[in-house]
Amino acid sequence: MCGIVGLHLRSPELYSRLGELLTGMLCEMEDRGADSAGIAVYGNDDWSPRGRGSVSLIDVEVSGETVAAALGAETGAEVTAVTVDNVVLASADVDSEVLLSAARKAFPHVLVGGFGEDLAVLKGVGAPRALAERWGLAKAQGWQGVGHTRMATESAVTSSGAHPYAVGPGECLVHNGSFSNHATIRRDLRAAGIEFDSENDTEVGARFVARQLADGKGVDEALTDLTRTFDGFYTLLVSNRDSFAVVRDAIACKPAVIAETDDWVAMASEYRALAHLPGVENARIWEPEPEVIYHWNRQEVSA
Numbered sequence: 001m002c003g004i005v006g007l008h009l010r011s012p013e014l015y016s017r018l019g020e021l022l023t024g025m026l027c028e029m030e031d032r033g034a035d036s037a038g039i040a041v042y043g044n045d046d047w048s049p050r051g052r053g054s055v056s057l058i059d060v061e062v063s064g065e066t067v068a069a070a071l072g073a074e075t076g077a078e079v080t081a082v083t084v085d086n087v088v089l090a091s092a093d094v095d096s097e098v099l100l101s102a103a104r105k106a107f108p109h110v111l112v113g114g115f116g117e118d119l120a121v122l123k124g125v126g127a128p129r130a131l132a133e134r135w136g137l138a139k140a141q142g143w144q145g146v147g148h149t150r151m152a153t154e155s156a157v158t159s160s161g162a163h164p165y166a167v168g169p170g171e172c173l174v175h176n177g178s179f180s181n182h183a184t185i186r187r188d189l190r191a192a193g194i195e196f197d198s199e200n201d202t203e204v205g206a207r208f209v210a211r212q213l214a215d216g217k218g219v220d221e222a223l224t225d226l227t228r229t230f231d232g233f234y235t236l237l238v239s240n241r242d243s244f245a246v247v248r249d250a251i252a253c254k255p256a257v258i259a260e261t262d263d264w265v266a267m268a269s270e271y272r273a274l275a276h277l278p279g280v281e282n283a284r285i286w287e288p289e290p291e292v293i294y295h296w297n298r299q300e301v302s303a
């Protein structure tokens with residue numbers, strides 16, 4: 001199992017409702033994965049102030065003030081940090097990769113949930129509904145959100161095993177399924193100097209995609225490469241600051257549904273997670289085809 005949800009808003013009138021709508025989607029998928037959960041939210045000023053680099057630190061166990069002071073000392077920038085349950089969200093007027101290296105230096109064992117401009121990533125162990133409540137997700141605003149409810153298949157139930165895997169700048173990946181050749185690909189990526197936070201198969205997929213994007217490939221090409229490299233079962237939702245993409249394996253046995261209106265694009269493992277979205281009764285709704293990459297950029301659509 002595992003549940004995936006994602007909402008890409010086109011209409012700015014809905015930005016103030018992103019968290020409310022995403023909470024409903026995530027909670028509806030709780031029975032597909034009740035051991036841990038995570039979300040990525042793009043554009044919530046309270047968590048990742050606009051135009052600033054930000055880094056999300058999971059289970060850091062020191063106060064936001066301590067994080068802000070330590071990252072400020074490392075970067076020379078004025079760093080602000082907010083604590084949201086088990087996550088500290090730090091931001092500053094510097095590139096997010098500068099903030100990321102400062103965080104790794106100051107807190108060498110910290111789990112980095114994600115980093116980028118306008119991006120906050122929260123994840124943890126527990127029931128998705130309880131986590132969403134503790135995070136205050138319903139109040140979040142923004143233009144795009146992704147969520148995952150996990151039923152672990154490949155690695156321990158820990159924050160580092162929870163999705164999303166947001167391992168490249170502004171990027172985020174969630175997965176339902178399991179990759180059967182992830183150990184081989186992990187070995188190749190490790191040999192190329194890439195480090196991992198967990199034994200999770202999904203992290204291998206995320207690191208693979210991040211590497212393709214870092215090499216200058218576009219999302220479509222990166223995901224095509226993934227379909228040629230990874231064996232096993234998968235429905236994947238891959239987002240970054242400006243894009244939202246879905247791909248399934250050749251057999252496509254892991255459920256997925258996409259719905260689209262003029263105001264939003266949404267995907268979920270099951271339709272019931274979409275049933276409360278405004279205007280869903282007039283949406284174009286379909287099941288994504290095997291190995292077809294569905295990809296939307298902010299504003300326009302391509303498939």
Ligand SMILES: NC(=O)CC[C@H](N)C(=O)O
Nearest residue numbers: 001002151153154176177
């Ligand atoms: N149930 C799933 O889809 C699990 C996804 C992934 N293999 C994990 O263990 O995190």
